[in-house]
Amino acid sequence: MAKSSELRLTRMPLNNGSSHMPALGFGTLIPDAAVTVSATRDALEAGFRHFDCAERYRNEHEVGKALQAGLAVGGIAREDIFVTTKLWNSNHRPERVEPAFEASLERLELNDLDLYLIHTPFAFRPGDDQDPRDQNGNIVYDNGVTLLDTWRAMERLVDRGRCRAIGLSDITLDRLLPLYESARIKPAVVQVEAHPYLPETELLEFCKEKGIVLLAFAPLGHGMRPGLLEDPVISAIAARVGKTPAQVLLAWAVQRGTAVLTTPKTAIRARENFDITALPEDAFDEINRIRIRQRLNDVVHTGSPGFIPRIQST
Ligand SMILES: NC(=O)c1ccc[n+]([C@@H]2O[C@H](COP(=O)([O-])OP(=O)(O)OC[C@H]3O[C@@H](n4cnc5c(N)ncnc54)[C@H](OP(=O)(O)O)[C@@H]3O)[C@@H](O)[C@H]2O)c1
Numbered sequence: 001m002a003k004s005s006e007l008r009l010t011r012m013p014l015n016n017g018s019s020h021m022p023a024l025g026f027g028t029l030i031p032d033a034a035v036t037v038s039a040t041r042d043a044l045e046a047g048f049r050h051f052d053c054a055e056r057y058r059n060e061h062e063v064g065k066a067l068q069a070g071l072a073v074g075g076i077a078r079e080d081i082f083v084t085t086k087l088w089n090s091n092h093r094p095e096r097v098e099p100a101f102e103a104s105l106e107r108l109e110l111n112d113l114d115l116y117l118i119h120t121p122f123a124f125r126p127g128d129d130q131d132p133r134d135q136n137g138n139i140v141y142d143n144g145v146t147l148l149d150t151w152r153a154m155e156r157l158v159d160r161g162r163c164r165a166i167g168l169s170d171i172t173l174d175r176l177l178p179l180y181e182s183a184r185i186k187p188a189v190v191q192v193e194a195h196p197y198l199p200e201t202e203l204l205e206f207c208k209e210k211g212i213v214l215l216a217f218a219p220l221g222h223g224m225r226p227g228l229l230e231d232p233v234i235s236a237i238a239a240r241v242g243k244t245p246a247q248v249l250l251a252w253a254v255q256r257g258t259a260v261l262t263t264p265k266t267a268i269r270a271r272e273n274f275d276i277t278a279l280p281e282d283a284f285d286e287i288n289r290i291r292i293r294q295r296l297n298d299v300v301h302t303g304s305p306g307f308i309p310r311i312q313s314t
Contacts, residue, residue, distance in 0.1 A: 007254050007278045008047065014188040015211040016158075016165045019114060021082050021189065023254045024274065025050035027217065027261035028063045039265045040066035044074065044081075046270035052191075052215075052261050053108065054086035054119055055100060056130060056305075060107035068109050083108065084115040084189075086169060087154070089303050090130055092123035092145050097153035101162065113163040115189055116154060120170040121147050122303025131304070139304055147175070148182050155185045165189065167212075170300045173203045180210065191215040194258060195228055195249065196287050197294040208257060215259040219249050222296050233290055237283045244272060251276040252287050 010023035026043035028051060030036045036059045040051070044067065053063050071078065085108065091100035101116060123142040125132040132140040154166040167189035168176065180186060190207055194200045194216035207214040221228035228234060229245045238245045246262075246269075253260035255278060264270040279287075298306045 007251060008274055008276050010254055012213050012259055014115075014165050014213065015186060016188055019082075019164050021115070021213060021215075021259055022048075022050035023259045024048065024250065024276070025052050025082075025084075025215070025259060025261045026270075027052045027263040028059060029054070029057050029263060030059060030265065033059060033062050035265055036062040037066045039263070039270070041070050042267040042270040043264065043274075044070035044076070045267065046264075046274045048270070048274060049080060050082040050084075050259070052084045053104075054088070055091075055104050055107075056086065056088045056119055060085065060104055064107055064109035078110075082114045083110060084117060085113060086117040086119035087150070088119050088130055089122050089124035090127055090132065092118075092142060092147075092150045093126045094145070094149050094153040096126055097150060098157065098162075101157055105162075112161070115165045115167060116157060116163045117167045117169045117189065117191055118147070118150055118154065120299055120303040121168065121175050123147075123150070124303065139302065141303075147179055151179060151183055155183070158185050167191065167215075170303070172300060173206055176203070176206070186210065187212055189213045189215050189259075191217060191261075192300065193218045193295060193297050194253070195219050195221055196231070196234070196252065196290045197221065197228060197292050198296075199256075199288075204256070204258065213259050214257075215261065216253050217261045218296055219253045219260045219262055220246050221294075224296065227294075231290070231292075233286055237279065237286065241279065241283060243277070246273055247276050248279065248283075248287075251279050252284060255279060255284055256288075 011020040026048040085104045123145045125140040157163050165188035167187045169191035204214050234245045238248045262273045264273045
């Protein structure tokens, strides 16, 4: 378990043998272009060195602009930041993977990438429409490509030195297992929703056993209220240790051995979310004993992002 204030600087070794990912990451899923630029710049200034992007967020250009400006002003080298982006569902056909990758790099103003993820295991109809629907509003999937076909194209990007590591997102253990077995280059990172209401314990154990980093999104429950930020256990611990509920939730995520993404949109929140310190063991255990179970994002079942706000107690 990482100690005290060092927690925010935790770096997780990747199974490619050559790189480390900062455990605390800044997520760029921000709909507004101007806010994307200011929030990315604020995150860099606050100390974040891990940036999670996606072609689906349609703001790689703004993130790239903010990163280039921030690196120059702060005297920060490219090697000091870790940048991820993701291949969207409509680009799963192997011949579409490299063009999608290169287009993302160009928008991000980068020469290479630290990590490239398959955004979801669902292939949509290939093309420029990111959300293909039939006349009844149903998603049009693509049955002409398998996840392994797409993975092989991702492996070729690593072979050619275009990105240092590859992984998957929004995947269940059931789907991950066969891919893991067949992969020539094993996934380095798996990005999924994970928080005290959805601890993904089985997946985390598998990842730890195989040297895969589990990268948690929605650590603050997407900020939904009521929700994790108002949970009585989290609030009581926050008061006890003199931290905010957000800081408690982020610390818990890193202490249990996951990397984590958060999306503060102001400079104050960026500093708050970066300023995490290790929780005392009893507080950590108390969070592990929370029994509410809630999945917030349905993307793992459909490939299409969407919120499902409902709570189940067990
Ligand atoms: N792979 C996937 O399918 C997938 C899906 C979702 C997200 N992600 C990634 O994960 C990243 C994180 O997204 P997230 O929604 O999980 O972020 P998050 O940080 O857990 O939640 C963001 C929400 O929390 C609020 N918030 C942030 N810091 C706070 C604080 N200190 N106190 C109180 N509220 C706070 C924000 O409010 P304000 O809006 O008011 O600032 C916002 O509503 C995304 O940017 C993206 O990179 C990936």
